[in-house]
Amino acid sequence: MRPFREEDVDAYAAVLQTRQVRASLHLPDDVGREHAWLGMAQQLGQWELRGTGQWALEEQATGAFVGRAGMHFPERGDWPGIEIGWALHPDYWGKGYATEAGAAAVEYAFVHHHVDALYSVILPENTASQAVARRLGFTLWEQRTFSHFPEMPHGIWRLQRTET
Ligand SMILES: CC(C)(COP(=O)(O)OP(=O)(O)OC[C@H]1O[C@@H](n2cnc3c(N)ncnc32)[C@H](O)[C@@H]1OP(=O)(O)O)[C@@H](O)C(=O)NCCC(=O)NCCS
Numbered sequence: 001m002r003p004f005r006e007e008d009v010d011a012y013a014a015v016l017q018t019r020q021v022r023a024s025l026h027l028p029d030d031v032g033r034e035h036a037w038l039g040m041a042q043q044l045g046q047w048e049l050r051g052t053g054q055w056a057l058e059e060q061a062t063g064a065f066v067g068r069a070g071m072h073f074p075e076r077g078d079w080p081g082i083e084i085g086w087a088l089h090p091d092y093w094g095k096g097y098a099t100e101a102g103a104a105a106v107e108y109a110f111v112h113h114h115v116d117a118l119y120s121v122i123l124p125e126n127t128a129s130q131a132v133a134r135r136l137g138f139t140l141w142e143q144r145t146f147s148h149f150p151e152m153p154h155g156i157w158r159l160q161r162t163e164t
Pocket of ligand 1 (some may be wrong): 020021024025085086087088089092093094095096097098099100121122123126128129132
């Protein structure tokens with residue numbers, strides 16, 4: 001898990017362009033480098049402004065670009081709080097990488113941010129993402145229809161801080 005770099009743009013665009021990721025994230029068919037670059041810039045900007053954001057993921061054994069995972073805390077009135085999220089190239093699904101990165105992001109978020117709970121915002125149809133959230137200890141808390149995505153309600157999954 002490392003910060004995004006300018007040279008990630010093609011590999012990140014390739015992740016977003018896969019049929020499976022486009023379908024899961026409801027991205028347009030022509031999603032490409034422009035969208036990927038803006039997304040990377042948004043991640044780095046969020047780190048700078050708020051200390052939240054997602055990391056680029058590399059496979060340790062090969063150095064291959066795998067996707068992204070981490071925190072997301074946008075300036076939106078109806079957003080529940082710091083979200084933990086993930087998106088991987090389908091070639092790297094089924095290996096536990098999202099759960100591994102998600103666990104590291106949860107630990108980082110609770111150490112570096114004074115919050116009582118973390119959230120994961122997941123569409124009801126996205127069972128793969130729900131499974132990652134469940135493996136990390138999140139439970140479904142409520143359904144919410146966001147102003148930026150009025151088509152259908154998202155599930156808000158929540159993980160409360162536990163005293164250790
Ligand atoms: C959501 C997403 C990241 C889940 O990916 P994933 O590979 O299923 O999740 P994980 O990396 O946690 O891997 C879990 C799978 O790896 C297997 N696995 C293998 N080794 C494992 C390990 N060491 N630890 C955990 N799981 C392991 C698990 O059994 C599980 O397989 P299964 O799906 O057959 O039960 C992926 O589907 C994705 O990128 N989707 C598109 C983007 C998206 O929807 N993002 C979320 C928006 S809310």
